Amino acid sequence: MSMVRALVIAGLAVAMTSLAGAALAESLRVGAVKADITPTDLTALNPMGGGDFARVHDPIFARALYLESGATRAAIVSxxxxxxxxxxxxxxxxxxxxxxxxxxxxxxxxHDHSAPRIGEVSPGALAHPGGSESRAYTAIVYDKIVASLKAAKAGARPARYGVSRGQVDVSVNRDVYSAKGWSLGFNPDGPSDKTLWVAQFVEPSGKPIAILFNYAVHNVVTIGANEVAGDLSGVAQKYVEDGLGQGAVALWTMGAAGDQDPRVFPHIGKTAGAAERALAYRAADAQGVMVGAEVLRVARAMDDLSGTARLAVEAREVSCPTKKGVAQMDDMTAVAVPEVKLRLGLVLLGDAALTSVSGEVVTNIYARLRAESPLSDTVMITLANDRIGYIPDDAAYDRPIFEVNGAPVARGCAENAVVGGLVEMIDRNLHRAE
Structure with missing residues (x-):
């Protein structure tokens, strides 16, 4: 057994695990709130290359979902x-x-690349650290998140829910090999999961409360415009909210998009003129509308919504040996430590598992999770509760691709920790509810 493999097993055995218990199926209560988090001071808030955003193109938001079934409570914030x-x-x-x-x-x-970051970089994580301006903005966003969840809880009402899936083709594998070696580009033959997951919550009358959806693509269409914008995810969320009306809240969560770029990606730079920026926004609009339209189609096709739900939550931390990132942006840094924490989470909603991982997971790891999970409806929410960097599958370490170069975790740890840890969490909570 390799040293790294042994560390994985040991890490899983001693990982900090929290359990709030699994409720038997009881009446579901749901609340959702949307809050504007557009910064008023743009100084030093652009993490992509550093510096200031030039202006605000469109507002950005925090969207909070509160779930309650019996004594179990959960919150998902996008x-x-x-x-x-x-x-x-x-x-x-x-x-x-x-x-x-x-x-x-x-x-x-x-993962909107035309927006700031918040929170402190974890030791060992490879990320874009912020300065005093970022910390001030973080404090503002934290307050708005807490206020939103308080309001969502206060406004929670009886709800029916359903989980289903669709397909939309706005992502493409981005790892390309040529005579010059590996680079980022357009690889339609590479692994790419087009699944769009949709969880819908409505009042007993049918009035919409919220939709949470999940898709695997990088939100980078407008990167380089140097403007605060929602990118394609912002367009998709607004399209769904406008389509549902009645104050409904739509939450985008990113799937295993570590190796996925948008199919239409203009690659504009900071020197781009107004015409180039306009084309980028048109590309974001087109792809965002495609995702949003599929969300609405899937939601409207659901005809078996339930008013009761078995709700369970669990979280776990696993320590993995670190490795040094190479060939990354100059402003991406990592504190040199022997191990980095990988954070895993689970919200079990009936027969659907909403799992979470604190990094940018690639397609192959999610494919393995879906194959090994006891639940056919298993969703992976990435960049959750932290962002340590890229999480490639073990086989990918044989190639010097961008995601391997940007991974802070040594080979042989993360894939097994993610898949094994999440499957174990799902199994345990299913059995506790029986």
Whole structure:
């Protein structure tokens, strides 16, 4: 047995695990709130290359979903941001002030590259650290998240829900090999999962409350415009909210998009003129509408919504040996430590598993999770509760691709920790509910 493999097994055995218990199927209550988090001061908030955003193109938001079944409570927060750092302090605050246990809180970013980041970089994570301006903005966003969850809890009402899936083709594998070696590009023959997951919540009357959806693509269409914008995820969320009306909230969560770029990606730079920026926004609009339209189609086709739900939550941390990132952006840094924490989470909603991972997971790891999970409806929410960097599958380490170069975790740890850990969590909570 290799040293790394032994560390994985040991890590899984001693990992910090929190359980809030699994409720038997009881009446479901749901609340959802949307809050504007557009920064008013753009100084030093652009994490992609550093510096200031030039202007605001369109607003960005925090969207909070509160779930309650019996004594079990969960919260999922989607932020129109590039990434979140270690969310442990905020999750602990939410536990104190809102009453949702730490293990029941998932805070994720849409990976919008035309937006700031929040939170502190975890030791060992390869990320874009922020300065004092980022910390000030983080404090503002934290307050808005807590206020949103308080309001969502106060406004929670009886709900029916359903989980289903569709397909939309706006992503493509980006790892390309040529005579010059490996680079980022357009690889339609590479692994790419087009699944679009949709979880819908409505009042007993049918009035929409919220939709949570999940798709695997990088939100980079407008990167380089140097403007705050929602990118394709922002377009998709707005399209769904406008389509549903009645104050419904639509939350985008990113799937295993570590190796996935948008099919239409203009690659504009900071010197781009108005015409080039306009084309990028048209590309974001087109692809966002495609995703949003499929979300609405899937939601409207659901005809078997349930008013009761078995709800369970769990969280786990696994330590993996670190490796040094190479060939990354100059402003991406990592604190040199022997191990980095990988954060895993689970919200079990009936027969659907909403899992979470604190990094940018590639397609092959999610494919393995779906194959090994006891539930056919198994969703992976990435960039949740932290962002440590890329998480490639073990076989990928044979190639010097971008995701391997940007991985802070040594080969032989993360794939088994993610798949094995999440499957174990799902199994345990299913059995506890029996």
């Amino acid at each position: 932020l129109d941001l590039i990434e979140v750092g270690d969310m442990t302090p905020l999750r602990e605050r939410i536990a104190r002030e809102v009453g949702v246990p730490v293990e029941g809180v998932m805070i994720t970013a849409t």
